Amino acid sequence: MKKVAYYKGCLASLSAKELDTSTKALAPKIGLELIELESVTCCGAGDIHEAEPDFYLHLNARILSYASASGADTLLTVCNVCTLNLRQANWQLVGDAELRARVNENLVSVGVPAYERDIDVRHLLWELAEDEGFEQLKAVAHKGLKGLKIAPFYGCQILRPSRILGFEDPDRPSSLERIIEACGGEAVDYPAKLKCCGFPIIQAREETALGELVQPIEQAVDAGADAMVTPCPLCHLSLDAWQSKLKAVTGRDFKMPILHLSQLIGVAAGLPESELKFRRHVVSVKPVLEKLDA
C-alpha cells in the first residue's frame, strides 16, 4: 500500500462530499493508504492568490509542511485548483531558499513545523493514469463500464500552466481517456475538451461563464456521450449544478450526467451508492446507472 497525505480541499469537505466518500472508498482498492490531513485550510483557489498572495503562499506552505510531516512522499489532491495552488507554492519554496527560510520562520513562529523535507503534489488522476496505479486501476475496474460513452472534461488547472503541472502534454493529454478505457468505457472526443468551464467567474460574471460552460456540455451531448467525467469538483459544480442555467441560454435541457473521477472508477469497481452518493448530483445520474444495469 502506498501511503499518501490526503488533502481533500474545501468542496470535497462540504458541497461535493460525494467526491470525498467515493475517493475514500476507492483508495484501499487501488493500493492507496490515505493519511487525511486535518490541520489544513482552504488552498485559497485562484482567489486568495489574487487577493492576498503572501497569505496564499503561507497557507499552502502550511499544508505542504503538515503533509511532509506525515511521512508520506506524495500529497494527494482530488481537485485541479488545489493541485495548481499547492504545486505552484511548492515550486516557489523549493526554488528559492531565501523565500523558504522566511516562510518557514513565519510557520514556526505560529506553531507549524517548518517545511523542510520536500514533498510531491499529485492529483489522483496522475496516480491512476500510469505505472503501478494504472495496473491497480485495471485490476479493480472489474465490473466495467460496458462500453458507456464518456466525454472527458479535463478542466484548465490540471493542464495549465504546464510548467507547473507538467504531468502530460497540455494540448494532447490522454490520462482521462486511458482511465475511461481501462474501466471499459469509450472515450468521446469533442473540441471544448480542454477549455474552461467558467467556474471562477460564475458568480461575478455569470453571463460570460455560461458562454463558456455551454460549449463542453452542448458538444458532449451532440457527440452522443452518456456522461461526462472531470477531475475537478469546481468544474463539476459548473457542469452539474449550473447546467440548468443553460436552458435559458440555449432553450435546450441537456440532462448530461457529470461524474467525479473517483465516481467513474467507483462505478466500474462496483462501489455502492452509499459511497458514490449520486443522489447528491443536481443532474440525475440515473440514466447512466440504468444503462449499466441493462
Add this chain to the structure above:
Amino acid sequence: MKVALKIWRSNAETGERALREYEVEAPEWVTLLDVLDVIKDRHDGTLAFRKSCRMMICGSCGMRMDGAAVLACKTRMYDMVQAGHVPVISAMGNLPILKDLVVDMDPFWAKFKAVNPYLKTGYEEPPPGREFRISQKRMNAIQKEALCINCGACVSECNAMESDPDFLGPQALAKAMRFVGDPRDAGRVDRLEDLNGKNGIWQCTRCYFCNERCPKGVDPRDAIAKLGAESVKEGIDRDMGAKHAKWFVTSAKTTGWLRETELVPHTQGIVETIKQTRFALALARRGKVPPPFPPHVAKDVKEARLLYDLVQEQGRAGYEGIVQGEAALAKLAHGYREGERDPYGEGSFPRPYIAGEEATAS
C-alpha cells in the same frame, strides 16, 4: 526534407474558407514561417501572412497551429516532420480574419490603447536632466510585463474573451500592470479604478491559456492576479470578483475551510442572492448548499489566523506577494538545472586559451 501543411485559406472578398494542403521541399532547420515563405514564393503567391523579424521579437507572425496560437518564426518543423504530423495552420482566434492568416488587429490595438499605456508622471519628478533613481529590484516587479511584443497569442486563446468579446483581455491587462507596477507612474490608483470595471480584471476566467501560449514568458494571468492583489490592497473592492476573493480570505482565517454558502451573499449581495433562491433551492435539495451553522471549522485554524496577522505585518501585500515567487518560477521557464552538466566536461568544447599563454579557463 518534405514538409506538409494544411492551411485554412479565406477569400478576402467573399469570406469563404477552405482547407488547402501543401507539400514542399525545405531544409531541416526551417521554421513554420520559412515553410510559409517557400509556399508563397514558389507555389502560391496569394497566401497572405504577416512577418518581419523572424527572430521572435517583432510579434508579426502570430497564427494558430492545430488550434493553438504560436509565433511562426519560433516553431521548428523538424520534430513534427519526423513524427509524420501534418499541422493545420489557421489565423489567430478572437479577432476578425482579413485574409488567410492575416487578422484585423484593430480591436487588439483598441484595447491596448484603452488602458492608457503610457507613463503618467506626477508629483515625483526625477532630478532635472537626470533619470529617476530606482532599484533593479523594484523594476523587477514589471520585468515580465515589459517583455510583451504584442503578438496576440494570448488574446487568440482567451476563453473569457471568446465568450465576451468586450473583455479587455490578457494583453491589455498585462500592459496595464506594466504601469501599475512602475514606480515612476503616478496614475496607479486611477488605473486600478478603471481596471475594476465590467470588462476588467475580474472578468478573467483563469483558464491560463494566455500563460501557456505566450511566446515571451509574460504570464498575463499572473499580471492580472497582480492587478487584483493591488486593487484589494488599495481597498478597491466594489466588484463582485473582489468581494468573492476577499471572502476566501475571511473564510481561511476564521474557519479554515471555505464558507461556501455565505460566499453567495458576500459576493453578489442580498438582493441578487434572493433572486437566485429558486436556483439555490434546486441545489439545496441535493445537499449542495451546506448550512453555515454549525461552522465547519478546520483543526488548528488559529495557526491560519496568526499567519494572516503576521503576513499583514510583513507588508508584502499587493503585487509584491506574487513578484516574490517569480524568481523561483522563472527557473521552471528557462529549464536550467544546476549541476546537470559540466560545461567543460568530457566531450565538451575545449577551454579557451590565448596562444602563448597559460590556459584561460574563466
Add this chain to the structure above:
Amino acid sequence: MEGAHDVLVIGAGCAGMRAAIEAFDAGANVALLSKIHPTRSHSGAAEGGINAALGNASEDNPELHSYDTVKGADYLGDQDAIEILCTEGPGDVYELENWGAVFSRTDDGRIAQRPFGAAGAPRTAYAADITGHVLIQVLYEQVVKRNIPVYEEYFAWKLVEDGGRCVGVLAWNLLTGGLEAIPAKTTILATGGAGRLYVGTTNAYACTGDGMTMALRVGVPLKDMEMMQFHPTTLAPTGVLITEGCRGEGAFLLNKDGERFLKRYAPNAMELASRDVISRAEQTEIDEGRGIDGNVMLDLRHLGAAKIIERLHGTRELSMVFAGIDPIYDPIPVRPGAHYHMGGVHTDALGRTTLDGLYAAGEVACISVHGANRLGGNALLETITFGRRAGADASDVAFRTPEAQIPDSAVRDAEAELRELLDRKDGERPWKIRDELAETMHANFGVFRREDQMIEQGKIVEGLRERYERVIVEDKGDVFNNDLTQALELGFLLELAECMVVAGIARKESRGAHARPYDFPDRDDANFLKHTMVSWNGAGPKLGWRPVTITKWQPAARSY
C-alpha cells in the same frame, strides 16, 4: 484628411517615432506612415544598448565618446555631426527614461551601462539584452499618448517631387488595396537599412532599403553606400543576431582549437575591438581553415548560468531556438552577417537632404556619424538624437511652407505602372532574383572585397535588374497583397545594389567596413578621406565625392 500634413514621417521605428513625437510637440500636423505596425519595426530587434556619456559606470564625457566614434568610423565620420550626437545624446537618453523606458539599473538605481566594442568607457545603457524592444515600446507609448495618426500598413512606394521640392508620397494601402496620394509639406524618411541585400543578415524581411531608393529616384544622392557593417556574431544560416552585449559581459571568441584568436588581430581590445576588425579577423580564421562549418565560436560558459539568465536571457533563447545550443554548456557558432548600413541618404546634421522638404533620419540616413564603421550602441542613439532634430527642423520649415499638393499626373503615372506590373501574366517569380542577389552580394561584396569580384557583381546586378523588368505578381487582389509589395521591395534592393558596387569599386583603399586586402590593403587618407556620393541619372548610378568634416581629430593609425 483635408489639405496636406505639415510633416509626414515614413517609417515608424525609433527614428520615425521620435521625429513624429518632436514634430507633434512643436505643434505640427504630423502623421506616421509604415508598411508594418510601428512596434514591428526592426529597431525593436536591437539588443545590446544605446550609447550616451552618462558617466554611471565610470568617468566619461561627450568628448571621449566623440573620439571613440571618430576613431571607430575610421575617420570617415563628419566630426561636427559626431560631436552633436555625443553631446546631445545624454539628454535624449534621460528623456527616454523619464518617459518610462525600462532600463536595467546600477546598484544605486541609475541607468546601467555596459562596455561595448571600441568604446573607451562603459557607456552602453541597456535593458537586459532587449534594449531595442524597450525603446520601441516607450516610443509607441508616447505616440499613443499624443494620439499621433498612423497610416498603418501603408507601403510607401514613390516620393513625389514637384517644383523642386518634395510634396509627399504615393503609398499602396496594404489592408484594402489601392494607391493613395498623401501630400505633406515636409517628409521625413525613417525607413531603416537594407540588410536583405545579403543572404546572411540580422535584418528583418522588411529591411529592403525602401527610403534610400525612393530618395534616389527623386534625384537625391546616397552617401558612402559601400559601407555595410558585418556584425561579428550572427547565427548560421539565417543571420539571427547574437548581441555584442555578450562580449560586453565578457564572452570570448574562439576558433576551432579554443584559441582566443583576437589576440593576434586586436591584442588590446580583444573581443571589444570595433566590429569591422572582429569580422575581418573571424573571416580570416574561417578562410584559413580554423573555423567550424564556416563559423567561429562565441563562448559564454565562463560567465556562469546566473549571469547569462539574468542579463543575456534573450540571447540564450535565440541560441536555443535557432541553433539548438544552450550557451550555459556549449559555445555558440557565429559568423559575420550583414547588419547595419552606415551609408544612406545624404543629409546634414538637421536631417535635410538636397531636396527641399525631404528629410532622412536613422539608419536610412548618412550624415555621417558612423563613417566607415559604426560603434555598437550608436545606432539607437542616432535614431533618437537625429530623429528628434529632423522632426524639429521639419516642423519648423513646414510652418513656413505653403500648401503642398500631389499632381494628378504623378498619381496616374504611378497607377499605370502598377497596373502594368499586376497585369503581367508571363515572367519570373521574384524569389529567384531575390535569392540570387542575396547570394552573390554575400559572395562578391562581403567582408573582403576584390576588384574583379566587385566588377562581376556589377554585371550580375545589371542582369538581375533586366530580369526584374519581367517579374510577375501572382496575387492580383486588393486585400493584404504583400505579394505585390514584396515584388516592389525587390526593385528597391536592386537599385541599391548597383549603387553599392559602383561606390565600392571607386574607393580604392581599405577603410572601416570596406576591406580590400588583395589590392588596396591600407587606408589612403591622401586620396580617399572623402565620402562617395552616388546619384541616379535615369539609367544608372553616377559617382561623385564629398569631403569629410574634420574638427578636432586628425586621422591617425587605427588599432585595437
